Amino acid sequence: MAEETFPPTIIVVHPKEKRSKCSAEPLRPREDIRFWKFPRRGPESLDRYVRLGLGGEPLTSQHRLRGLLVLDGTWRLAGKMEADYAELPIVSLATWETAYPRVSKLFDDPAAGLATVEAIYAAYAQMGRDPAGLLDAYYWQDTFLERNSSLIHEFRDATA
Template sequence: MHYEVIIDEGETPNKCTVAPLLYRKDFRLFWVADRKPLGPLLAPILLHHEGECITRYRNLELPVQGIACIDCVWRKLNILIEKVTGPRPTFARIPEGFRSAYPRQSANNSDPAGGLATIEAIFTAAAILGNWDLSLLSEYYFGAQFVELNRQQFIKLGVAEAADPKALPVLSPRNRSSVQRKHDRRQIRG
């Protein structure tokens, strides 16, 4: 499976839940900092709260091989979608009932109640589509907490791997220096 993430210029790289995965060959990150068109996206589905439930794409003859996502504040979502050129991926949403482990707080309370951190949404979508990949959460501090918090929801949706109590992500060692973080930010913005 491959992943494409459009990251808005307003997102802080140090708080971005997908930026630490830049090194992975299955991730393409696009940092949007201007008015230029973006795309086309290669993934067949784009995570969006107004899409059809992603469970619909689970048992297709040809399995979904990619997921796209937009990492931004909610009020900028439609603006960024309009920048995508070419055929747009089909919108798909995460089923209701999943809870975020990320302790975020919107300054003006504009976040929806069921909103997930970007990496949580990607992991959840991939797991529902049959790709339970704990390495997606290996750079996410709240990864194990997210899996524990939502274990029953995964099981309810038929994600068998969630039933294993040992199925928790192992956090990668935090040995990135401030120089490495600055280097990573330049790579994303480039």
């Protein structure tokens, strides 16, 4: 059986996002992930892509062959980027629990907020894609996997 190939995941990074604090930064060497610096777009076509966001239809294995676009920035900055990708259908994650310790003195994060790398892992799991290696450099990997073990098994069983 031939190995499945998927469109690359595109992470659009806001220029004010600090690379040193970006949970997705260790993914840069991966061949299956592209980074775009907002507001510029890369050469990849966004045909057949979906955008990860709040309030969209649930992300499922039916989206498996679609490309995934993820906005990376604080919640406030990501909100400012949304209009530039309004043509993409929004898909949403189930209720995953973050392991990333957020401490904002200025803004409240949405209750369902995840670190970017956590969101990509969750999206791959829900799409039925192999998320192996995504969390390898993530400091809170073990906590995230432990807190979400039932969801991980649920989505793994659903696509098995």
